[in-house]
Amino acid sequence: APEIPESHPRYESLLTRHRIEAGVDRGLTSRQGLIAQGRGEAFDYLLGEETIPSADDAERAAAAHLLRADHAVLSVNGNVAALAPEETVALAAATGADIEVNLFNRTDERIERIVEHLNAHGAEGVKGTTADGRIPGLDHERAKVDADGIGSADVVLVPLEDGDRAEALAAMGKTELVVDLNPMSRSARSAAVPIIDNLIRAVPNMTDHARELADADESTLSSIVDSFDREAALAAAEERIRAP
Numbered sequence: 001a002p003e004i005p006e007s008h009p010r011y012e013s014l015l016t017r018h019r020i021e022a023g024v025d026r027g028l029t030s031r032q033g034l035i036a037q038g039r040g041e042a043f044d045y046l047l048g049e050e051t052i053p054s055a056d057d058a059e060r061a062a063a064a065h066l067l068r069a070d071h072a073v074l075s076v077n078g079n080v081a082a083l084a085p086e087e088t089v090a091l092a093a094a095t096g097a098d099i100e101v102n103l104f105n106r107t108d109e110r111i112e113r114i115v116e117h118l119n120a121h122g123a124e125g126v127k128g129t130t131a132d133g134r135i136p137g138l139d140h141e142r143a144k145v146d147a148d149g150i151g152s153a154d155v156v157l158v159p160l161e162d163g164d165r166a167e168a169l170a171a172m173g174k175t176e177l178v179v180d181l182n183p184m185s186r187s188a189r190s191a192a193v194p195i196i197d198n199l200i201r202a203v204p205n206m207t208d209h210a211r212e213l214a215d216a217d218e219s220t221l222s223s224i225v226d227s228f229d230r231e232a233a234l235a236a237a238e239e240r241i242r243a244p
């Protein structure tokens with residue numbers, strides 16, 4: 001690993017970049033994932049590389065959705081696996097959600113590697129290898145999901161999802177929680193809860209909220225969910241980018 005001094009003003013950003021590079025070297029992340037990372041960094045820079053208040057609200061609403069769900073699934077792709085494996089396992093534990101490996105550029109080999117990587121970080125029962133369900137409206141490879149995972153979930157957290165798939169999942173009637181640094185992306189715009197924040201900050205913060213809400217009753221969770229305004233969240237992020 002390159003030596004990055006912690007005092008470097010962009011320490012977090014450089015560390016994140018290095019994790020993605022290592023993910024590619026280990027066969028977890030696709031080369032396309034490098035491009036996605038670059039796009040994300042540009043938006044993160046414009047957002048001030050911090051969790052803005054509207055994103056914190058979104059993370060709290062997402063935690064409430066996950067806790068309230070009948071069957072919540074956290075979708076993991078190559079970037080998520082490289083950036084936040086432990087953090088994803090912790091969020092699943094705090095919310096009772098399942099984890100499913102689901103790749104835009106799907107290969108069985110990469111799915112296996114990511115499952116093993118998550119297992120090494122404490123995951124159990126990771127889904128994604130069966131691929132016996134389909135998302136309607138997408139071509140064959142892009143449509144694959146596990147029938148007892150994303151296929152039957154009522155709430156799905158999709159970090160860094162491609163816009164087409166995000167729209168198709170929303171069209172299936174699933175409550176979609178999307179982590180994406182670009183408030184203008186179709187992924188963010190099709191989400192019930194757009195979380196405009198870096199995945200590496202968003203996931204641990206959702207876990208903190210979930211732990212804090214662990215004993216909350218149904219009506220408390222519902223009021224958090226109901227008072228969240230997706231349009232306002234998108235507008236607040238765009239505002240921060242335009243007028244920092």
Ligand code: ATP
Pocket residue numbers: 035036037038039040041043083160161162163164179180181182184185186187188197198199200
């Ligand atoms: P679409 O409008 O179809 O959604 P897109 O620009 O989102 O297009 P992609 O390149 O598929 O297309 O998506 C990558 C997305 O992931 C970008 O919006 C980028 O901001 C986001 N992203 C990349 N890295 C991170 C990260 N670490 N945390 C959160 N979002 C990220």
Ligand code: MG
Pocket residue numbers: 160161162163180185186187188
């Ligand atoms: Mg997108």
